[in-house]
Amino acid sequence: MTALQPNYLIFSNEGVSGVAWKNRALKRSVIAYLDVSDSCTVMDISRELNISVPKAASLVSELVQDNLIRDYGKIDSTGGRKANVYGLVNDACFFIGVDVKKYYVNIGLLDFKKHLLSIRENVPFQLENTPGSLRALTDIIRRFISDFSELESRILGVGINLSGRVNHVTGYSYSFFHFQEEPLSRIIQQEIGIPTFLENDSRSMAYGEFMNGVVKNERNVLFINIDFGLGMGILIDGNLYYGKSGFSGELGHIPFFQNEKICHCGKRGCLETETSGIALLEEIKERIRGGSSSILSQKNRDVDRIRLEDVIEAARKQDTLVIEVLAELGDKLGKAIAILINIFNPELVVLGGKVSETGEHIRLPIRSALNKYTLGLVNNDTQLKLSRLGERAGVMGACLIARGKVLSAAH
Amino acid sequence: MTALQPNYLIFSNEGVSGVAWKNRALKRSVIAYLDVSDSCTVMDISRELNISVPKAASLVSELVQDNLIRDYGKIDSTGGRKANVYGLVNDACFFIGVDVKKYYVNIGLLDFKKHLLSIRENVPFQLENTPGSLRALTDIIRRFISDFSELESRILGVGINLSGRVNHVTGYSYSFFHFQEEPLSRIIQQEIGIPTFLENDSRSMAYGEFMNGVVKNERNVLFINIDFGLGMGILIDGNLYYGKSGFSGELGHIPFFQNEKICHCGKRGCLETETSGIALLEEIKERIRGGSSSILSQKNRDVDRIRLEDVIEAARKQDTLVIEVLAELGDKLGKAIAILINIFNPELVVLGGKVSETGEHIRLPIRSALNKYTLGLVNNDTQLKLSRLGERAGVMGACLIARGKVLSAAH
DNA sequence: GATTATTAATAAATATTTTTAATAAGTTTG
DNA sequence: CAAACTTATTAAAAATATTTATTAATAATC
Incomplete structure (x- = not known):
């Protein structure tokens, strides 16, 4: 079976307006809701998003077609017809997280349901403010991606942790790799061909623990x-x-x-x-x-x-x-x-x-x-x-930052 | 002319769902937008809320009918037909703020457009944790309200600042007037007959400065x-x-x-x-x-x-x-x-x-x-x-807290 | 085990919103 | 000063969503 080409369109607002825009926003809301509640019925969605049941049903059926969510089966009922529950598809899409330390790099792959599928720790690397060091970093990321070539078209984002001062909106780094005009995130994005997001390391770790750790x-x-x-x-x-x-x-x-x-x-x-x-x-x-x-x-x-x-x-x-x-x-x-x-x-x-x-x-x-x-x-x-995550909080956070930005269409 | 009875319904979600609910939410969004932008055209609203122009126009015309917003006239154009601009109606509704100090009370009246219409400062009062002190407070508020009897039906909320620990959601106060089961805000609300909200004094002052002060x-x-x-x-x-x-x-x-x-x-x-x-x-x-x-x-x-x-x-x-x-x-x-x-x-x-x-x-x-x-x-x-507001930050903040809660239907 | 109550899903009818088109009211330019 | 161009508003048509009614599925009850 050839690799699925999922419908990424809903994670962007480019070139749409009116109903199309609203539908994408609603679908993202459905996914966001599923993200915290793990699974839900059509009626849950209707209640949560204040839309009618038929509308919720049509969104769900489209998301199933896009292979972003799937039917998990029936739920236990308290007297009455059993409802179908839906949830995210594990391998609908993937995200890469890169935790850059002073003497090494940790890098990992996260799936749509926030499972850390693969992690490579302590990859030797020297963090210096030089083009060579930056090239070494992009090489490490590229090499990691190439190990998952069959998934590559479904890798939607890369998150990178850097210590020091980082502007996550503009993508500029002020402590490392600041020897060019363009924002660092765009430079790396051009190198690896996947939307890239920068974050401060402590914030990223906090986010990792929050989304998938002790919180x-x-x-x-x-x-x-x-x-x-x-x-x-x-x-x-x-x-x-x-x-x-x-x-x-x-x-x-x-x-x-x-x-x-x-x-x-x-x-x-x-x-x-x-x-x-x-x-x-x-x-x-x-x-x-x-x-x-x-x-x-x-x-x-x-x-x-x-x-x-x-x-x-x-x-x-x-x-x-x-x-x-x-x-x-x-x-x-x-x-x-x-x-x-x-x-x-x-x-x-x-x-x-x-x-x-x-x-x-x-x-x-x-x-x-x-x-x-x-x-x-x-x-x-x-x-x-x-x-709870310990050393892995960094990689987890970096993946989740990328995932969060892509899913909220904030790019 | 008899006092207008404006359409307060949009500030509540009770007993509505579906289209009616959405329309109320949209109208509140229009008002919230007007709140920060002061005035805007139908097309601004359409863009801001991602709705079609005819829909925006119908919301606007209903809000005008409700006497919550009005036509401010034409705007300057840069080549093309001039647009009508709309803005909030000053006296559509009012809010009262009560700043309770240790030895006195400041109390004021705010209009829909955040003008402090009237303020009474240094009203003698003794803040004690007794029913008598509470009664004195409600008396002061009632007396103040009675000075604006022709406006009374349009006073939509009362904000009260207390020092010490206050839970703004439940309405409980932990430092003063905590001698009954029911939350303090509800007790006072029953006395004066207007939705009442409690807030900590420093937070309230911060909000005053933020919404209408040096910020x-x-x-x-x-x-x-x-x-x-x-x-x-x-x-x-x-x-x-x-x-x-x-x-x-x-x-x-x-x-x-x-x-x-x-x-x-x-x-x-x-x-x-x-x-x-x-x-x-x-x-x-x-x-x-x-x-x-x-x-x-x-x-x-x-x-x-x-x-x-x-x-x-x-x-x-x-x-x-x-x-x-x-x-x-x-x-x-x-x-x-x-x-x-x-x-x-x-x-x-x-x-x-x-x-x-x-x-x-x-x-x-x-x-x-x-x-x-x-x-x-x-x-x-x-x-x-x-x-910028000095001593008045408290009253201003209390009014604005009440206004904010009512306008966002958070009650 | 049939009946009733309850909840979910679907279909048809109705209502609403958006789209598209047309018209109105200006400004700019030759 | 009229033609060309912009932008706002209104009107009609098309698309879409919600309501209401109906059917389906299941648990609880008698």
């Missing part, structure tokens, strides 16, 4: 990305919050300490100088040099060559020094998160990024700091959870 | 309410942000200082303990007792009886002591606002509340603290302005 029904969520640096993704009423220029969530650089450590941003006293992966690593090294004992010091290795991964591994092995330093870090970070809780009154705060892989060793100190520093009434509203 | 086209705005306490209203994409239980924006109680001052909330080191009207007043008194000279000390009056209003008056008269203390307060508050700017990347921060009436004496120290404590890139995005 269930919460709509106002903070995602704290404790990695080498410290970032945050903000979800407000189920949508990513960007701020005026997409620079929101700069948690790492809020003025928080009276210390003398100069941050790489040039300011002094940034939160990140004491509560990030780098700060953790440096503190551990400092203490080992000062004579503290630890699994990390015993292996008569060079202190300078300890990596953040080693520290996290040591925490898993119940290393006392690491646990102690994490507790101190957690108390400070908890105080900062207490501020956020007072301001946002969120339903949920999710801890993600490399350092969060130390699990309860970081969560519990933060939790007790929250009890200490927030108003009881406000604090009781807020859950504190560890990321 | 022009900005969509992400923070309103800092520096009054006796310290509050904040958050506007995200043009909407008030509430958080899970409506407790967002608790700026006054974020853990910020290592001081020993115990806040009335029970915690230590709250921002409010050093950067609120009360903190300002106490610091001034302290310094005068310590021998500092000031306009306030010269009037051989009792130091204990200096009021916040006196301090603000002194600042206006260029009193050195007050200006000095304000500068210190502004520096601390500016550091806190720097945190907010890093997190929200807002287009605008508005300073409101009593202390903001000191004008540049408080704005400039905050501005320079922002330069010191925020990243240049982020800071350049953000304007810092003084409230």
